[in-house]
Amino acid sequence: MSDKPFRTDRSDEIYKRAKNIIPAGTQTFSKGVTQFVEGFAPKYLHRGKGAYVWDVDNNKFLDYIMGCHPIILGYADHDVNQAVIDQLELGSTFSLMNELEVDVTELLIDKVPCAEAARFGKNGADATTVAVRISRAVTGRNHVAYCGYHGWHDWYIANTDLNSGIPDFNKQLAHSFTYNDLDSLEQIFKQHPDEVACVIMEPLTVLEPRDNFLAEVKKMAHHYGALLIFDEIITGFRFSMGGAQELTGVTPDLATFAKAISNAIPLSAVVGKKEYMFALEKTFFSFTYGGDCIGLSAAKACIPKLEREKVPEHLNVVGTKLKNGFNELAANHGLEDFIECIGYPCRSIITFKGQGKYNDLEMKSYFQQELLRHGVLWAAYHALSWSHKEHDIDITLQAYDAAMEGFGKIVKNNINLADQIEGIPVRPVFRKVADFNSYTREKKV
Ligand SMILES: Cc1ncc(COP(=O)(O)O)c(C=O)c1O
Known part of the structure; x- marks a missing residue:
């Protein structure tokens, strides 16, 4: 050394x-x-x-x-940057809606198998949280079965060791299951009959799904009356243009996208089947920057370039x-x-x-x-x-x-x-997180 x-x-x-x-x-x-x-x-x-x-x-x-x-x-991609600069010249957020909302929704519908409608947020956690809220709204149930990391909001962080400030009842509502272990999911359904609103999961992590795992999860979720949500915040536009659902042929009811959708100009999206997405006519998901044109203009340049290249x-x-x-x-x-x-x-x-x-x-x-x-x-x-x-x-x-x-x-x-080691070694963010087989994510954003 x-x-x-x-x-x-x-x-x-x-x-x-x-x-x-x-x-x-x-x-x-x-x-x-x-x-x-x-x-x-x-x-x-x-x-x-x-x-x-x-x-x-x-x-x-x-x-x-x-x-x-x-x-x-890549950093400072010319095409995405130019689209954002052009949009900045026109204005970033307006007092009425903007056509970009429709343009990017159409792009998502074109690329993502489950997408029949879309709404936008800024962070990935906006999208996962509203997806869970939709599932609670349409099923009238409160519990959530999850596998993977889904963001900083109460319902997810409650079961980590960084949960101070989060009301305890959240712990009782969210239950983690293990990737490739169908029994661990079924246990949740059996312990909370008619109470589980959704199964939300990262569809592909570092483990290959075994024994048709994703299709079996979908079958089980529907059997017990829950919605299936794929959190494609990492997999979307990376594993394949249409995400893990395109790659595996398993189409969820709802899915969430962020990250690669706009080459890091903040934007996230919840997409899914119309019958569920239109719950958002009565379920509140609205904020000042919901239709912000900077992220949308970046996505409109980014998605076609991902495909073109x-x-x-x-x-x-x-x-x-x-x-x-x-x-x-x-x-x-x-x-x-x-x-x-x-x-x-x-x-x-x-x-x-x-x-x-x-x-x-x-x-x-x-x-x-x-x-x-x-x-x-x-x-x-x-x-x-x-x-x-x-x-x-x-x-x-x-x-x-x-x-x-x-x-x-x-x-x-x-x-x-x-x-x-010429300094203080790396420390874990969470000491306690959901374990999925041998792979435990020790690091979260
Ligand atoms: C799979 C997955 N879902 C959700 C999130 C949360 O996204 P954000 O940090 O943008 O809120 C992340 C962030 O790393 C993630 O990897």
């Missing part, structure tokens, strides 16, 4: 100003100091272009976080090269018992297994530190974009090779891992 090849003075100065006036120091937990080796990693980014970012000290990194996934085309196919190609390359390197370094790249190529993650010798978060911290040293900004997942080209994957694999070389020496020479 050599000295840190970059300075973070300006980052540190800004953070000094922030930490006593911004609670938690950050607006988004997974961008804050607890998620990056504190004392080593940069803290503030200044600009981005394509797959690269520059921090406030002007250090350049190849980014695999991409704003926590929304930047699917065959972005999901591109992600699959570069993602396969990255995933296979990582696992081959791990095997070459004799580290396959400790590290593995798993999941779908368009969004794979690295798992760490300490094998009773190492702490997983310290392993993650070590790899993060070494990748930063080699110019890669990373949080253990690969949020690939259209701007990540084959040569960027080569650069990344070289960085992984160097990090594995270092870790291999630690293993071989019985070196204390904690001593090799």
Whole structure:
């Protein structure tokens, strides 16, 4: 291990100003100091272009976080930016409705199998929350069965360990089930007969659905009188243009989209079958920026470009090269018992297994530190974009090779891992989250 090849003075100065006036120091937990080796990693980014970012000290990194996934085309995409600039010249939010609302609704209906109607929000949690509210409105039931992460609102966060300030009754209304475990879902229906309004789930995570899991979930939800909601906030426009529902052929009743829909200009959408969506004529979902034209103009430019450039196919190609390359390197370094790249190529993650010798978060911290040293900004997942080209994957694999070389020496020479971390290791956001099989998301936005 050599000295840190970059300075973070300006980052540190800004953070000094922030930490006593911004609670938690950050607006988004997974961008804050607890998620990056504190004392080593940069803290503030200044600009981005394509797959690269520059921090406030002007250090350049190849980014695999991409704003926590929304930047699917790349930073400062010319076409999306131009659409937004043109719209800004016309006005951003108006006093009456705007045609863009209809244009983007039509685009979604065209691309997403379950979409017969749409409404818009700004954050993903707006969309998941209104989807749950629709299901409660149409079924007259209160309980929710969920699998995955769905946002910051009471109904979801109640069952995590960051639930202070959330009335306790929420805990009794939301129940998590395990991916690929139909029995765990059925248990919820049996424990709360005629009370479950919906099943909301991330349809594809890092696990492949087994034994027709998604179709079986749909059958079970309908059997017990509940709606099926796919939370496609990560999968939408990434796994396939029409999301996981297009890829798997399982069409839900409602679905939520955000992130890639507009290349990170804030916009989210709830879409679904008309018979349910039109509950929104009597169910309140309305706010000042609901029809904000900035996000809508970005989506109107982004969605056709994703299709034109065959972005999901591109992600699959570069993602396969990255995933296979990582696992081959791990095997070459004799580290396959400790590290593995798993999941779908368009969004794979690295798992760490300490094998009773190492702490997983310290392993993650070590790899993060070494990748930063080699110019890669990373949080253990690969949020690939259209701007990540084959040569960027080569650069990344070289960085992984160097990090594995270092870790291999630690293993071989019985070196204390904690001593090799040049700062405070990464900390978990939630200690208690819904577990889905071997894959537990330790990091949330
Ligand atoms: C699957 C999923 N659903 C919902 C959300 C919440 O979206 P937001 O943070 O934009 O509110 C996220 C955010 O990461 C997510 O990954």
